[in-house]
Amino acid sequence: MSAGTPPERRPWDRVVAATRSGLRRYPRHLMASVRGQPLPIDSLPELNLPSADLAAVWLGHATSFIRLAGADILTDPVLSDRIGMSVGARTIGLPRLVARPPQALPRPRLILLSHAHFDHLDKPSLKRLVDPETVVITARRTARLIPKGFGDVIELDWGKAAQIGGVEVRAMRPRHWGARAALDHWRGYNAYRLAGAGRSVLFAGDTAHTDAFNDLRPDLAVFGIGAYEPWEHAHATPEQVWSMFERSGGANLLPIHHSTFELSDEQADEPLSRLRAAAGAHAARIVGAALGEFWAGPGLDPPA
Template sequence: MTPRKRRPSARQRLQTATDVTRSGARRYPRHFFTTLRGGNGDVREVFRIAARRAKDSTFSAVWLGHATILLRIGERWILTDPVFSRRIGIKLGPVTVGMERQLPAVDPATLPPIDLVLISHAHFDHLDRPSLRRLASPTTKVLTAASTSDLIPGGFEKVTELGWGEHIDLGEIVIRALRPEHWGARAIWDRHRGYNSYLIETPHKRVLFAGDTAYCDAFDRVAGVDLAVFGIGAYDPWIAKHANPEQVWAMATAADAQHLLPMHHSTFELSDEPREEPLLRLRAAAGKDARRIVACDLGTLWTP
């Protein structure tokens, strides 16, 4: 098992900062110039999901790219960190300057009526305002991290902020906010914004949606998880804020997760590791228990 997280030394922090700066210097100018060359507009490829098939189950999940997961729990439809846009980043007039999507996006029109949208934190690859506008409905609630409700577009039934250690009771579903190892700022001046992992509980099922996190012990006290959803990418060079696949497997095991659905990979070029590496390393870390890893083909319905 991966050793417990220790505070990095000053030398290690300096090396990480240097690596992060070099990584950004390699990637961000390319994202900027592809934006100027016309890399905005609709997503080049979209796909549809068979919502009717998912509706036949009382417990299922569909990975829709990056950290967007469609969950069916009982009679509720829950959608996490919805991002359907071709490009994510800063909006300058009609143009979005930022990273371009590498995988097809779901057609939101094919989604079932969403009961609850979960937002883990305010980073552009998790809180995408254009995508939220497409989901806005007077019958859809939004649950988001502390000090982020001002970023949620109007049109939803209700927007509720949840801080660490707090919970909300939605009838047959209780959702608890946990503290991962990450950060919540959307820009350099708003580091007050929160960042959450969520434990979704019903009388019969427990789902852990980790959001973004480095390796930490936040999930050691969460037991009996039926499905854990963890990000497995963006660790090179962001290991201080994004766990690597071996660390993810250790955290899912600590949460006693029966199944692990990997996310936060392949969709946006956020870091330097090869695109195929996170899944390969995760399967290697799981070894003989790799069957517990949920088949993560884009748009594929999973049921236990």
Template sequence: MDGSLKSSGFRFRLLPALDFFPQRVPFQRMTRWRMIRQMLFDGRGKPLPPAHRPVPASWRDDAITGSVLGHSTVFLNFLGVQVLTDPVFSRRVGLGVPPFVLGPKRYHAPALGPRELPKPDVIVLSHAHFDHFDVWSLRKFDRRTPVVTARATADLLRCHGFHQIHELDWGQTATIATRHGPLTITAFEVAHWGARMMRDDHRGYNGYLLTRGNHTVAFAGDTAYTPAFARLKDPTRPIDLMLMPIGAYDPWIRAHCNPEQAADMARQAGARTFVPIHHETFKLSAEAMDEPAARVRAAFAKEPHRLLAVSVGETFRVPLRPAA
């Protein structure tokens, strides 16, 4: 496991196959059993409906347009190339076969379901945690779809019939050919960990730079605060959009950045605009469900034009820079 996640906190395993959190965490406001009860035995009924429903069929192919469908699932029309990140549409995520899954229950329903989306040109997976790499959601898509994924995770895809798999480690690049032209995807360093079960901490965990011509979108996946984002800054090719996680930080701050840290890392990377992910969907931590959104709005209060969307299902469009 990544050394950045080590602390002197209490050591425990939540459940062998629900290893959403690092082995060592500081217990400040929660107990182990409160977390287990909250995640696994939530008595709520159906997920709340999303406040917004995007219409991807209306998005133009000469723009960068997208929507966060829930958690870290983003559907993006990147100058004509349709990109889907970390697709998770299940009611619960964790160990089991739907509907018998042991894990956190969804708080908000997806803004759109798999059958309501245009066919993606590529699926991008940041790491193998159940709330990002949901095989039951992936199985709803054409198995011929190219998939870009982290180091040592291809086995989780092959057994479900996917065969156009590009495994990347930090600094490695894949180019995906599409009918609208090539999409270049480069993995970059984040501060997280990749184990899905108890004994597979060899699996990787990535953020990604997606590049089309002179334009770049960054998808950070899952990360704690790290100075690695400052190394992404390139004055000759600024990042047009940063998709950045903002939730599940209390008490998991060594694995998940808070909204202020997310905003700071995006600024350090030179990102022109920002859309938050990883909030409003699963109850994974102690902070209130609406706290990350409120804090990220406050973090951009002096530059609101950079914060393009916050709520699940909102459609955002990135103002394009003129060609160099």
């Protein structure tokens, strides 16, 4: 068994481990959110991305802002201070541990939603982003969860594609699941390959270890690297992410989905440290690793 590849847990063992993990954090955070305790966090500064064939910045958790072929693309936007169920104007759930995304974001041409989990499809955030010029692409049987007012909401099943301006979006199958609640496992869950202006991006969404992305050769691969303990059956370990990235033939890896919310048992700084160790001499291919750090594709200079 290779380093970073945990033994496969039996289904019942997964349930026990997940229950114990949740009980270590959810009760105290739920009570704090019910009491409405404010969070001592700031907002990231305003984005300053130039016109570019390919540029990206990580904004926390699975939210990244990507500029591809002149189109602004936002992945799994979570702008809220907490994730969880909305009760009136309040969200009952886990608190954000790091700076929130900028208060004002450039209007995205396209929003990509990987699946319906509360930490990826955040209704309060989507309501803030409603714009008739913005298209939302989402997974199968999730469109009814999207607030009204967007220019279009497109459900893409695996293997299907949509053309949004100069960007082709193709849905792929990661190794995950799509339920928003306990019983709606019929909802879809997607990864996406984006292509435009001779560049390509892989947004892997949430995924455990899989061969689904082999040989895609993206200029930028966006992979989640956290929430694997004890959820390795649904979220790849950092070592598994590096293996998937190498097998994809990708040029650059943007790590996301870590250290923003306390979803799992690993320490906040562990995923990125393990990813860099797995990359070894190739760690320079890990880009935009710091929250709010701008990255531009080869031959492009970051803004002054």
